[in-house]
Amino acid sequence: MSWVPKRICISAFVCGLLAFSLTFAAGNDNVWAEPSYAIAMHGAPALPADFTHMPYANPGAPKGGRLVQGLLGTFDSLNPLIVRGLAVQQIRGFVVESLMTRGNDEAFTLYGLLATSVETDNARSYVTFHLNPLARFSDGQPVTSDDVLFSWALLRDKGRPNYRQYYSKVAKAEAPDPLTVRFDFGGAPDRELPLILGLMPILGRHAVDPATFEDTSMTAPVGSGPYRVGAVKPGASVTLTRNPDYWGRDLPINRGLWNFDEIRLDFYREANGQFEAFKRGLYDFRVETEPLRWHDGYDFPAARNGEVIRDTIETGMPKPFEGLVFNTRRPLFSDIRVRQALTLLFDFEWINRNYFFGLYGRSASFFAGSELSAYGRAPDERERELLKPYASHMPPDVLEGSYRLPISDGSGRDRIALRTALNLLSEAGYDLDGTVLRQRATKKPLTFEILVTTRDQERIALAFTRDLKRAGIEASVRAVDAVQFDQRRLSFDFDMIQNRWDQSLSPGNEQYFYWGSEAADNQGTRNYMGAKDPAIDAMIAAMLAAREHPAFVSAVRALDRTLISGFYAIPLFNIREQWIARWNRIERPKATALTGYLPETWWYRQVPPGDPK
Template sequence: MSAFGRIRLRAIACVAVALGLSPVPGAREAQATESYAIAMHGAPAVPADFTHMPYANPDAPKGGRLVWGALGTFDSLNPLIVRGLAVQQIRGFVVESLMTRGNDEAFTLYGLLAKSVETDDARSYVTFHLDPRARFSDGKPVAAEDVLFSWALLRDKGRPNHRQYYSKVAKAETPDPLTVRFDLTGANDRELPLILALMPVLPKHAVNPATFEETTMTGPVGSGPYRVTAVKPGASVTLTRNSDYWARDLPVNRGLYNFDEIRLDFYREANGEFEAFKRGLYDFRVEGEPLRWHDGYDFPAARSGEVIRDVIKTGMPQPSEFLVFNTRRPVFADIRVRQALTLLFDFEWINRNYFFGLYARSAGFFAGSELSAYGRPADEREREFLKQASAHIPPDILDGSYHLPVSDGSGRDRTTLRKALALLSEAGYDLNGTVLRQRATKAPLTFEILVTTRDQERIALAYQRDLKRAGIEVSVRAVDPVQFDQRRLGYEFDMLQNRWDQSLSPGNEQSFYWGSQAADIPGTRNYMGAKDPAIDALIAALLEAHERPAFVATVRALDRALMSGFYAIPLFNVQEQWLARWNRIERPATTALTGYLPETWWQKPDPQPQ
C-alpha cells in the first residue's frame, strides 16, 4: 500500500471514531433489504406506490419538437470516454442507468432498468434486480451480462471518474440472468451503491470494446426514450422518441420525455447563439450573462409575450464562478501569492458596473446551503474532524470570521492594494518602479488568463487593470469554446474561469474535483491541481457518514480545507436560474428542487377549432 493510502486509511478510521461512525465494514449488524429506491441518507421521500414524480405533469401531451441550442461543437456521440467533444445529452435520453434520480431530494434513486435494489446497513454489497420488460432500442432484452459488461468496460476504458469509482468493486457476479451483485468489501464508501445504480448500461452485443475509446458519429444503441436519427457533424444532432420505449409507462417516467423529436443545434459564438434565439431558431436558453438578462431581452417577441422569462429559485448550493489558479505553474505555487491575487480582485466594482448588483459572493464551494462553512463557526464535531484529518485551517476560517475582501468599489482601493503588496513582499516580490519583480531573480510576476466568452473577457480585463496597479502584467487570451475545453481538460493554462455545480449530497465526484490522484490525470475537474492528503481524507470520510448531521459536518470541514488552500478566486454566486423560452414550450407548475428539467416540458397544443 502507498504512503498516501496508509495516511488515508488512518484518517478515515480516526475521523470515523470522532464522528461516531463504523470505521470498518461489517461493524454494524447486516440488515439486507430489497427496495424500489435507495437514499444516500434517510428514507426515500416518494412512497412505493407513487404514480408520478411531484415535479412532472402526468397529463402532459405528447408530440412536437424541442430545439435545444448549445454553445460549442462536438466531434463524438460517446460521452463516456475522454477523447473528443461529445454530445452530453446522449446520456439519459439515449443511454439509461439502472436507477434514476429523484430531483426533489438530495440524493435518492428510483428503479428504472433495475426494478429493485438490495443492500445491507454497512453497504458492503449491492444487488440489482432487473426489470424483465427492459429492452434496448433494437429490441434485445437488457440482461445481467450487459450490466456486468458495462461495468468492466467503463472501469477499464471509461472516463477517469468511471475508472476511479468502478475499480472499488471487489467482485461482480450474475446469480441469474436478471440479477447483478457487486461485492463492495473494503471500499469504505456508502455512496458506491448509488454510484453503481447510476452506471450507464450498454448492450454487450452492440459495443466493440476494441474501438470503444475512439470517437464516433454513430448513435449508440441504448435503452432510453430516444434514438439518434440524424447527425450533422459539429452542427446538430436529432433525437427521435422511441415509440416502443419499454419504460414509457413507469411511474418514474410519467409526464417525462414528451417531445417526439429533440434537435440539438450547436453555435460557435455566444452572440450568434443569442441572435438565433431572438429569431426563434431554438426554443429556450438558460441565460448566464446579467447584462443580457437585464437589458438584452427588449426585442419584439419578448415584449409581446411570445418569449417568456422565468426566474427559478432552486434548493441546491448556489453555482459559483471562480478564477482558478493552476498551481502546477510555479508562479502560483506560493499560497501567499494566491492570497494576494485574491485581495486584488475588485468584486464590488465589477458587480455594480457589469452585473447590476445581481450577484453575491462566497469564499466556499457550497454557497447558500447548509453544507457551506463560509461565515459559519466550526462546531466541536467539525473541529475534531479536521484535527484527525491533519488539516491546517487558519483560525479565522475555523471560527467563521474570515470574509472575502470588500473594496470601496472605486476600482482604486488602496487598503486592499497595501495588504496584497505586503503578502507579495513576504513571498519574495518587490515593486521595481512600476513592475513587480521576484527579489532573487528580478523576474516579473506575470501570467495569462484564458477566456472564451464575452463575459469572461470583461471580467479578466477588469482584473487585469487591478493587477497592473500592483505592478503585475497579465495577458488575456480569448479562444473559441473548442480550444478552451481542450486546454482546460489538458491543464494547459495559467488561470481560467470555471464553475463547479454542487449537489446537496456531494460524494465520489469530490475526488474528481480536488483529489490528489485526479490532479495528474487529464480530463478530471481538478483544474487547480490540488494535492492535499487532508482533503483526500475528508473526501474519503464523507463517504462513510451514515446520518445526515455527520455528513453535513464532514462536507463543511472539506469546504474549510478548500477555502484554506486559496486555490481559486471567488467571482460570484448565481442565486437563481434565468430561463427564457418561447411560449410554444410549456413546463409544469411545480419546479423540482434541482431547478428546470427539459425532460418534463411539452409543446403547447394547437388551439382547437371552434
C-alpha cells in the first residue's frame, strides 16, 4: 500500500514547507519514507496535513486571566524527569515540550511540535525528526539537534526508569545538521519507538548541568513550552506564567490552547480541606473521584445558584483500574491461592451500596469498557496462539473468558464466599485456630498491613479488614501523609496499597514499566505488585510488534488475560465518567476530546461591564 504525498503548510511562519505522508511498499521493510507532518501507531493520522486546529479546541478562545488548580499532596522538586523527590508534574508539557504532541481524539497519533516533520520506514527501524527553525527556549536560545541528542543521552542515563528503559533501545543517534536528528534502533522489534522518541522531553544543553541533574531542585527549568515558572512557595504553590514570546503560539496544534496568562498550582495536605477550599472559591476546578461527595457534597450555595458547574464527561478511553494491590515480593502474597481467597473476601456489593450509592461498576479487566478488554470475552484464534505456550499455567475460566468476579449477597457476611476463601487458604497451608488463621507449618497468624494516604482509602481498607476478620485474618490499616506514601510506594515498602492505573487505547512500552519482569526489581517503576511472569513479557512484546489493528487488539487482550490470571490486585471499582466541578468563571469548549477533559483548552470568562458575576 502506498500513500500519496501531500504539500502542507505547518504554520503561518513556515509556508511552503514540504511534508509528505509516509510511503510504504507492501512486503518491503527497507523502503525509505518521505517526511510526514504526523505519525500514527496504527493506520493513518485522522487530521489532514492542512488542519487549522484540533477539533476539541476553540481557536477563538480569549487569552488572559488566571486558572488556579488545587492538588492533593506536596512537592519538593521542579524536575519531574528524575526519580528523586516529589515533583510538580505539570512542568512537563506546560514548560518543557517534546518533539511532537498527542492528538487527543485518536488512540495514539503524534503531530509536529518542536519537530515540523518525522520520517521512518515500514519496519520502523529508525526515525528522523526535522526541527522547526523557529523553535526557541524561553531564554531565546534556538532548539537544535544538539539539544535533542543531549536530552536523549541525559534521560537515558539519569532520567526516570521509563526513560532509561525506552531510550536505551536506541543503537545509534546522530545529527546530520543543526535541525535534523536521526535515531537508529539496531533491529529492535519495537514499532512504538519512533513515537516514544517523539514524546521525549527536550532540554537545552546550555541550561542543564548533568552533574546535578538527578538532584531534587527548586531551580526553575528552562523549557521551550508556553509557560515559564514564576513564583514558587516550596511545598505550597507554584505559579506558571504564559510566555508572551512563545515560539509555537501560532502553530495549528496550539490554536485555542494555553489561554490563561497565569496558572497557579496550590497544594493541599488533606482531602477534606482541599474540598472546603474549593467551596470557598480558592481554586477554580476539581476532578471528583468520590461518589459520596459527587452525590450529595455539592449542595452548597455556589453550586445551587449556578456559580459552580458540574460536568459529567464520557470518554472513549478504557476505564481506570483501581485496586488493592498485593506486594507479591512479600512471602505472604507470593501464593496465588492467598490472593484469590482475599479477592473473594472483599465485599464490593456491600461497599458500593453503603458508601457509593451504587454509582460504581466493577471489572477485573485492566482495560475495562473498551475493545481491548478480555474480561467476559472468549479469545480469538490470534489470542489462543499467543497464549498457547502459557495456557497450562492460566485458570481455564480466565483463558476461556467465562471468569467473573465474585458477587456477594451484599450482607457483609456472605457465608458461601467465606467458605470458599477458607478452602483456598487451607490449600495454601493455613488453618483456623479458634478465631485466628494460622500457617499450618509455623503456627504464625496471617497478618498484614494496608497502607493508605486519604480518608477515602482508609474507609475502604477498614471495611475490608472487617471482612478479613471473619476469616481469622488480622489486617491493620496505617495512614500516612502523601509524601511518605509516595516514598514507600516507589520503594515497594508495603504489604498492600490502593492504586490506580489509567490506560489508553494504544498501550505500548509503558506496559513493561507497569508489569514487566525487569521493572519488578527496579524502584520507581509502577510494577507495584512485583509481577514477574514470562507470559506478561511475551504479550507486551507481541503487542509492540503488531502492525495491524486486529493483531494489536488480540495481543492487548492476551496481556489483559495474563494480568487477570495473576490475581495481582483486588479490583475495587470503575469510574464510568469523569466528574468535573468548576467555577463558572472558567469556560471550556463544547467539544470534548476522546481522552476527556483538557484544562489547556479552557479559558477565563470575559465578564461584560456591569455584570455582577
